[in-house]
Amino acid sequence: KAGFSGTKNERMFELMDGFLKNDPVSLQKDILHHVEYTVARSRFSFDDFEAYQALSHSVRDRLIERWHDTQQHFKKKDPKRLYFLSLEFLMGRSLSNSVINLGIKDQCAEALSQLGFEYEVLAEQEGDAALGNGGLARLSACQMDSLATLDFPAWGYGLRYQYGLFRQIIIDGFQHEQPDYWLNFGNPWEIERVHVSYPVKFYGTVKEEIVNGKTSKVWIPGETVEAVAYDNPIPGYGTRNTINLRLWAAKPSEGHDIESYNTGDYINNIVNRQKAEIISNVLYPDDRSYQGKELRLKQQYFFVSASLQDIIRRFKDVHGNFDEFPNKVALQLNDTHPSISVVELMRILLDEEHLGWKKAWNIVRQVFTFTTHTVLPQALEKVPVDLFESVLPRHLEIIYDINFAFMEELKKKIGQDYVRMSRMSIVEEGAVKNIRVANLSVVCSHTVNGVSRAHSELLKTRVFTDFYELWPAKFQYKTNGVTQRRWIVVSNPSLCALISKWLGTDSWIRNVDYLTRLKEHASNPDLQHEWRMVKKINKMRLAEYIETMSGVKVSLDAMFDVQVKRIHEYKRQLLNILGVIHRYDCIKNMEESDRRKVVPRVCIIGGKAPPGYEIAKKIIKLCHAVAETINNDEDVGDLLKLVFIPDYNVSVAELVIPGSDLSQHISTAGHEASGTGSMKFLMNGCLLLATPDGSTNEIIEEIGAENMFIFGAKINEVPALREQESTVKSPIQFARVVRMVKDGYFGYKDYFKSLCDSIENGKDFYLLGSDFTSYLEAQEAADVAYVDKEKWSKMSILCTAGSGRFSSDRTIEDYAEKTWGIQPCKLPS
């Protein structure tokens, strides 16, 4: 007998002796406990991976404690909550991030070293959670970190893909795609909630029914799939607040078609039902082209439907009707991908809650906020009406009703301007009728955000001009930011320590404004010296990695010049490669004696091409072909190297960015909505070589153009340049390097023909030719600056010092105040 006679809760409190402790001995006990009972290995024999698992479970336990307290606290306070809906989250590794945010890294390292393990080695055992493509998805991850750190009552919702973004392998210089089996070795960072699940309906028909004397629509589905929740705790830094990222997985649904089991074909029935899981199988890897695929639409609706059911259940636990809904719920649409949720919420309010149209519509328009991430027309989702009708018949009806109401409203404001009305319509008429998802999102959201000032201008003047004229106040922007926790503290511990030492505080990790105080020391020779030492350490790490990955030995004295991001024509990796060819050509044609004056360079390119994007794949092959020639040319030696880093992802970025001297962000002006890579490089003291696109102009304002290498046409010059493009001859050096590729100097002459054609006079849509001369000038300016070590160090320090505005903390504070209307809800410590 336990010898206790109180209530159940009293007994619980008595048994609980506080939270898990974070001293090394307690951590060791926990690790060994998990080795034995979770990993089920003997404590006398477990390897690095098993140690990683045991450590992760120990860290996870601490996350769960905080998660419980945070959710309990939110429930008690019932604040307005933000629900962040995104089809993509690029979380990367969780262990390294969690130990930093929990503040237990040193304790973990000490605990492990006595057990014969090295923390850094274990952290590298973890594979990336790559449930996203690129900038948009990593932005979601950075924003979740800021939401947690700033104590906002927020939840993220997304899809738990069985396979994340494909793995890129390079064979003979060509990209091949392989599935990302990220769940095969288990995932200690998620908590499966077998009891949190909702049915999601597809297909079928719509019927009318009389309910309480009113006609009501009833959707009779043709298929039902179950959505099961997986919770991923997101810890804040320097706070106990730990928020939730809830990802949905598709499972066959039980009980909905008992009938089909009685047909006798038991085996086939099971096999068919298993197909439900396809919905959450795989992430679409084409980061900005939408071909109206049925599976994609089903993915979108699946996660939206489950999330809204979850959100409404939580709301109804506390509230008896929907009057308070807009005061308690903010729904953030991360691009158009989750936009079907506006229609789904309408459907729930109309068909299930039986609210009148006016009341429902009024609620919907108060809760949604929409952020768009692009200006590229091919990225604007359009869903064929036929597809919609088959998959979501009731939703199509509602879209028509929404559009009707919108058109009536429009007529009142602008009169009978049918041309303009047809431009603004949610339904696109034509040979194939389409739903314009972007228009739907703009009409139904109370705020439309761009991701940089320049992007917002383009939205107003080019993409949503008609809407801007109608509702100018709806259009805002929140310049993107990245989290300094992951991009300095986790990925660059040496720089982190150096910054804190010189500022005399580590407050900048929570309040990035402190970073500006580095400016006062930018010319201090001692700081400059230590700054260079840190860079050297990071360059050594990177050089080692390059050697193991590509076999190329690189000199640490060379300037590491890096372009890492998804491969796209508009991002102009081709411009970079042609610049490298030019540099190579110059070195080849130089007198021996002049070669001594050349500033040595290691040019590094990395990124994945969308699997179906042929030109992008050719750019990767060209990079390898050029590298092959240059790296094996004895005339060149250490003066120039070109390396391609395969399978670029978040954890590779954590290694590459701190080790770079210079980074390139060279999109044709007017194409990169914001760009966030540049901000990570900036934080790590890497100088930027960039076009005045996306967020770059705002970066110039913080850092000063004199501390950057800016070149190329401006956004407003691009349209005219494009017009003239066929009549203006491209510069002679440009023609020369293109000729070299065309003539087969790097082999694969026929294969590269179409690539060369794509930048030929008259077809050079992204204006490589027109920007080439100023690109080379900017590169030369970088060479000159690099030789002057003191000057370069000062510029580098000023980059970090001025990077504070590009913290996602600033972005999130801004969203919270101006778009979502939410307040912090901090756990008492």
Ligand code: Z2T
């Ligand atoms: C993406 O990563 C971005 C835009 C997209 O438009 C799609 C994807 Cl997958 C639909 C990027 C932008 O290209 C980049 O400029 C921006 O910084 C990033 O989103 C985050 O806003």
